[in-house]
Amino acid sequence: MRSLNQTVSQNAVRAVASRRGVTLMEVLMSVMIMGLGVIPLATLFPISVKRSAQATQLTNATILRYNAEAMLDAFPGRLLHDPDNDGNRDEHRYTNRKYIVDPIGYLLADDPAYQGRFGNDGQGAAYGNVLRFDAGFTAMGSGPNFFSQQDSWRVQFEGIPKSNSLTELEFYPEDLSTELMTDIDQNAVAGYSQGIWSRIVIFDESGKIAQVRPLTSIPPANISSHTLTGFTALPDNLRYVDSGGLGIVSKVRIEIQEQRYSYLFSVRHQPTRVAAVDVVVFFKRDFSPLSEVVHSVSDFVRYTPGADGSPGVDGVDDNQDGNTDDRGELGWKGSDDEPNYQFTLHYNNKITGPPLNMSVDDVRPPLRKGGHLFDVKNARWYRIQNYQENSSATAALVTLDQPIAQDIRTSAGSTTTADGVIIRSDVVQVYALGNKLDPSN
Numbered sequence: 001m002r003s004l005n006q007t008v009s010q011n012a013v014r015a016v017a018s019r020r021g022v023t024l025m026e027v028l029m030s031v032m033i034m035g036l037g038v039i040p041l042a043t044l045f046p047i048s049v050k051r052s053a054q055a056t057q058l059t060n061a062t063i064l065r066y067n068a069e070a071m072l073d074a075f076p077g078r079l080l081h082d083p084d085n086d087g088n089r090d091e092h093r094y095t096n097r098k099y100i101v102d103p104i105g106y107l108l109a110d111d112p113a114y115q116g117r118f119g120n121d122g123q124g125a126a127y128g129n130v131l132r133f134d135a136g137f138t139a140m141g142s143g144p145n146f147f148s149q150q151d152s153w154r155v156q157f158e159g160i161p162k163s164n165s166l167t168e169l170e171f172y173p174e175d176l177s178t179e180l181m182t183d184i185d186q187n188a189v190a191g192y193s194q195g196i197w198s199r200i201v202i203f204d205e206s207g208k209i210a211q212v213r214p215l216t217s218i219p220p221a222n223i224s225s226h227t228l229t230g231f232t233a234l235p236d237n238l239r240y241v242d243s244g245g246l247g248i249v250s251k252v253r254i255e256i257q258e259q260r261y262s263y264l265f266s267v268r269h270q271p272t273r274v275a276a277v278d279v280v281v282f283f284k285r286d287f288s289p290l291s292e293v294v295h296s297v298s299d300f301v302r303y304t305p306g307a308d309g310s311p312g313v314d315g316v317d318d319n320q321d322g323n324t325d326d327r328g329e330l331g332w333k334g335s336d337d338e339p340n341y342q343f344t345l346h347y348n349n350k351i352t353g354p355p356l357n358m359s360v361d362d363v364r365p366p367l368r369k370g371g372h373l374f375d376v377k378n379a380r381w382y383r384i385q386n387y388q389e390n391s392s393a394t395a396a397l398v399t400l401d402q403p404i405a406q407d408i409r410t411s412a413g414s415t416t417t418a419d420g421v422i423i424r425s426d427v428v429q430v431y432a433l434g435n436k437l438d439p440s441n
Contacts, residue, residue, distance in 0.1 A: 064279070081440070156184050160250065
């Protein structure tokens with residue numbers, strides 16, 4: 001009789017010998033099942049990054065919105081009711097004026113022709129009904145400070161100095177070249193006149209503590225010698241020079257303010273003491289004339305014909321102008337006309353000529369879902385929900401996320417190819433602050 005141990009051993013060997021491996025088909029099926037679970041998760045990462053960026057922009061936009069309201073409380077007359085700061089409020093109060101208060105745009109306009117109006121015809125001339133004012137902040141040199149978020153700096157240079165004292169920094173020419181120092185000087189001088197500051201950030205030996213010094217210009221002698229001088233002396237605490245007076249600065253950074261977030265006021269003044277106000281917040285705003293080119297539109301009207309297909313009440317001369325069911329009857333009381341969300345945008349092809357001289361590719365405006373447009377007739381902002389471009393890339397059918405509030409018509413009353421709108425892709429959000437009352441009589 002075989003022993004129990006022999007029986008168990010033989011059974012174990014037989015079990016091992018009969019055990020099969022995993023087939024290729026089983027491996028492929030496992031990979032496919034795992035892929036079905038992992039791939040959808042992978043698509044969430046770029047979406048989450050985009051949503052995070054949008055959340056950051058909206059957070060900063062909201063901060064600026066409340067800053068803007070505080071500005072209105074501090075300067076209601078200057079910002080809303082006397083934006084040219086000449087003491088005459090009646091010229092705005094009783095003429096139903098529409099304008100924007102935009103000190104930064106006024107200051108950075110490429111040409112004086114663009115300063116006084118928000119919008120241009122693409123041929124070097126201002127265009128539209130909407131005036132642009134600086135409310136006196138440009139003369140004060142404080143426009144950028146009050147109308148932007150001063151919390152972002154762009155690095156122009158970063159490097160280790162050749163040597164330093166408490167009042168001087170010297171650099172190697174190959175690190176801080178004459179050309180780069182000249183550019184930094186020009187940026188500092190131009191920025192200082194516009195309220196945009198440059199600064200020098202000087203790190204101590206550890207690289208953890210820094211001193212900041214303003215930079216308004218670099219003298220020619222310093223540019224040729226690759227040195228920075230004239231700033232307030234660094235503290236003598238053995239962090240920037242050693243006990244023997246030798247420089248131990250670990251790093252120097254030259255920065256200029258980057259106004260990533262800025263805003264303007266859009267004002268529709270009624271022929272009373274009341275003005276309707278919007279705060280428009282931008283991210284990395286484009287100040288070029290191309291960004292304010294006006295494009296013509298068709299059928300930018302409040303209502304479209306309803307189920308009966310006729311403007312107003314079908315078969316009735318609603319406005320009694322002698323013409324039955326003409327477009328002037330759209331939205332008539334008792335009709336089935338519907339609020340309108342769509343219009344046709346005609347691209348402005350004049351920008352290919354002087355003075356802009358843009359290429360044909362630049363004729364296409366920066367349309368995008370979620371972008372904004374500005375009605376230069378009525379000073380109203382709209383968000384773009386969708387658009388469909390025609391095959392020749394000369395026009396697009398645009399759908400808004402809200403009904404059109406006011407018609408855009410020609411001087412003769414036509415709604416065919418009437419000017420116009422400005423397309424902006426750099427607007428983060430438009431905040432309607434409602435009606436504001438002029439505190440003075």
